[in-house]
Amino acid sequence: MSTYTKKQVSDLVKGTLDWDTVHLMLSMPKDEARYKLYMEVLQENVSYDDKIILAVGPHLNIVESSKDQEIIIKCDCGHEFGHYSKNWKLNALIYVRDNVEKMKEVYPELMAPDTNWQVYREYYCPSCGIMHDVEAPTPWYPVMHDIQPDLKTFFEWLDMPAPAKI
C-alpha cells in the first residue's frame, strides 16, 4: 500500500506536486489515508469552522455545520447552499449564454455551439462570484443534480465514525 505525506497531498491540491509522485499515485494501489489527509488540507484552506466531510468542487464542500450538525453544502467564502441532499445549484446564481453575442464572449466565431441547439449555463456563488459549474445542455433541460452521496455507506467503507445527522 502506498503512503503519502500531508504536504504531498497539499501539493496535489495546489497543483504543484512533482510528476514522479503523481505517477506513483496513478500507478500504485490507492492510499487509504488519502481521505483523512485531503480533508485536513481542505480544512486548512477555509476560514470557517464547519467540518468538511466531502468535496463537491474546488471551492465547494459538504460540511457538518458547527451550529447544528446539519450536513450542508458550503462555498469556501462561507456561503451556504443548503442541505447536502438537495441540489445546491438551485440556490446559486445562473447566467445563460443563449445567443450568438454571449457565446462570442467565450469562443471565436464558428467555434461555439449554435444556441438553437445548445446553451451554456454558468453557476456562480451569490456571495463571492466563483463559478462552481458550467452546464452545456439543450434549452429546456432540467438543472442537473450531479452527485447524491450515500454518506452512511461511505463512512462504513472508510471504517470511520459518521457525522450524526446523515
Added chain:
Amino acid sequence: MTIMKNALGYTPGVLLESGLTLNDHRNAIQERTAKTGFYNGHETLEFKDKDPIGYERIFSKVRAGLVNSREVAKKIAASPIVEQEGELCFTLYNPAGDCVATSTGIIIHVGTMGAAIKYMIQNDWESNPGISDGDMFTNNDCQVGNVHPCDIATIVPIFYDGFLRGWVGGMTHVIDTGAVGPGSMSNGQIQRFGDGIQISCRKTGINDTPLRDYLHESQRNIRTTKYWILDEKTRIAGCHMIRKMLTEVIEEEGVEAVEKFMYEVIEDGRRGLVKRIKAMCVPGTVKTVAFVDVPYSHPDVHVPSTFAKMDSIMHAPCEITVKANGTWRLDFEGCSRWGWHTYNTNPTAFTSGIWVMMTQSLVPTERINDGPRYATEFRCPAGTWTNPKDRRTAHADAWHFLVSSWSSLWRGISRTYFARGYLEEVNAGNSNPCNWLQGGGVNQDGEVHAVNSFETAACGTGACAMKDGLNHAAAIWNPEGDMGDIEIWELAEPLLYMGRRIKTNTGGYGKYRGGLGYETLRMVWNSADWTMFFMGNGYMNSDWGLMGGYPSATGYRFEAHNTGLKERIAEGKSLPLGQDRDPSLCEYEKHLGPDAIVKRDKQCITTEDMFDNGDLYLNYLRGGPGFGDPLDREIASIQEDLNQNFLMEEFAIKIYGAVFTKDDEGVYTIDAAKTKARQAEIRKERIGRGVPVREWMETERAKIIDKDASLAVQQMFASSFYLSAKFLAEFKEFWDLPADWELPEEELGTPMYGARHNIDIGDLPDVHPVIMVEE
C-alpha cells in the same frame, strides 16, 4: 455407446470433456454466477490461493503471447489504420466465450468478439455449421454485437487433446466495407442495407485454410481489396500464433491448471473492480448527460430517403449508482430513439467501450477480462439509440454517438474521485474525436481507393483536477494515442499536407484547461473521381467541462473548390499554409484564386461530395474540456498559453481577466497584480449579471409551456418522453408543468418513419440474440 451425427456430420456435446453442449455449459456458468454472485460460483480462488506462482505464470505467458502476437501480426497489414495506428487486438476466451485476457490495442473488442462467440454458442453453431479444429469464423455484424461493420473479427476455436479449450479472436479495423459512402465510418447510407458487407459469424475457413468462396465474395463487396486481404492475413496469423501459444502453455502447465485459470481469472477480475470501486469512489448516485448534433436537414447532406432528412439530437442521460457492496449500475433511462443515420449502436458495443475508458482509471491493469462486467449492471432501454431492437439500423459511425455519450461518464465518475481526494484520476471528459476525414475514388496509384484518416486518434484530452489536459495526444476512448506520420498518410491518401498545426483556443478553459486539438490542411493531388465528406460535431459540443471549467470549442467546416492553387504554385504566389487560427478572419481565402468556392460554416456532417485536384479540406481535430473556474488559473500558465499560441489575446482578456503587454518580438508578459484586480472585478460582474436559479426557472418554464425551442430540441425531448415515462415524469416535476402538458412527436411534423413499429432481429426464424444487459 452410439454417437449420433447430424446430416452435416457433427455431434452436439462432444466438444467438451464434460459432455455438455457449449450452450448448456455456458448456461450452467450463468446460473452458478447468478446464484452465488461469484463468476462460475468461484467463492474462493482455489488455484490462485493454492499455487499463486503457477497462476501468475500462466497469466504472464498468456498475456505476453497475446501482446507479442499483436505486435508481429500488425506488420503484415499494409493499411496505416492497422500498421500505423494499431487498430487491432487479439483476445483469448474460455469455451463459454468469456474473456480471459487480451492484448493491447482496441480493447473494446474484448466484448464484441465475445458476443460473437456467445452468439455461435447460443445459436447452436456446434451442430450447424459445426465447430472443428482448424476452423475459422468471421463476424462484423453489428446485430451480433459489433461496433461498426469495418471492425472485422476472425475467431478460431482452440482444441487440445480432442476437446475445445478456448477461443481466440482477432480484430482489425479495415479501411472500407463497401458501404454506400467510401471510408470505414461513412454516412450517407441510413440503413444496414447500405452499411457495407455484413458477415454474421460465418465459417470462413477449414483446416486453417480460408475458403475461396468467402475470399471472392468479400473482395467483390468492398473497395480496398489489397488492404482487405492483408488485414485478413493479419488476423489469421495472430490467431494462429495465439492458438500455438496456448497449446504450449497447456503442455507446460497441464490442461487442468490452464482450465482452472481460464475461469478463476475472470472472478479475479470481478473482485478487482469491486475492490477498486471501494477504494476510489463514493457510494451513492451520480447523474450526468451528453448530447451531439445530427444536422441532416442541410443541403450538403444527401440521403436516399426523405424520412432521414431532419435535424435531431442524440440524448444520453446516465444515472450511475455506486452500491454499498462495491458493484455499480449504469442506467441509460431517457435516451433518445435510434435514427436513420449511421450513429446507432447496440448494448454490447456501448458497454464494451465503457470498459476501454475504465481501464484507464478503474481497472488500470493488464488483467482486462470479462470479470468487471460481472460486477456491473448495465441498463440500455429497448428502442433507444443504445439498444434499437430493430434490424434495419446502420452503425458505420457508431462512434459519433458513443464517444459523445461516454464523455459524460468521465465527468460523473470523476466527481466521486474528486470528492475523496483522488485528484490525479479526475478527467473532465474526452474530446469529441473528430473530424473523421473520409472519402475515396481513384488514388495516386490509379487504384480504386478509400480513406479514413486516423489523425483523430490524437485529440486533446480532458483536464485533470491537478493538471492541464494533454495537447493533440490521445483519443481516450481508444488508447492508441497516435496521429500517424504525415509521410505515411501522404503515401496512403492522395492528399498533400499544406500544414499541420496546433489549433488555438480549442481546449476548454479552466483552472486546468483541456488539451488542445490540432488541424491539418490537405490539398487533393494526383487523384481522379475523388470524393470526401466531413464527420464531426459542429452545432453542439458533447463535452461539458467539470466543476467550473468550460467545454472545448465546437467544430466547424472549411473546404475550398476551384482554388486556382495549381496556377498559384506555377506563378510562385502565396499559398494557404499552416493555421486557420481565427476562423472569422478567413485567412486561407486570402491565398486562393478569385473564383474559389469556399464552404466555411458549422455544418460538420456532410455526405460524399466531389473534390478536384487542388481542392482543400481542413481536418480539425477537437480539444478537450476544462476543469475548475478559469479565474483560478495560474498567471504563469495563462502567459505560457499566450506565448505558445494556445490562446488568443481576446480570450485571455475575457475569460482569464489577463492584463498583459506584448513586446516587439511578440512575447507576452502578464501583469499579475493588475490581472488579479481584473479577476476580482469579473467575479463582481458575474454576481451582477447572474440571476437566482429559481427566478430563471420561471422564464425557462414559460418557454417550455409555449413550446419555444428549435425543432431539433423538441424532437429530442419528444422521442425520449415516448420511450421513458420516468424521464417525462421527472421533467414535468422539475419544471412544475401542468398535469396535461405533453409533447407528442406527432405534433412536431418531423418524419416519424420507424418511430412506432420496430423489426427486431429476434423475430427472424431460428435466431436467438444474446442479451447481456437489462433492457
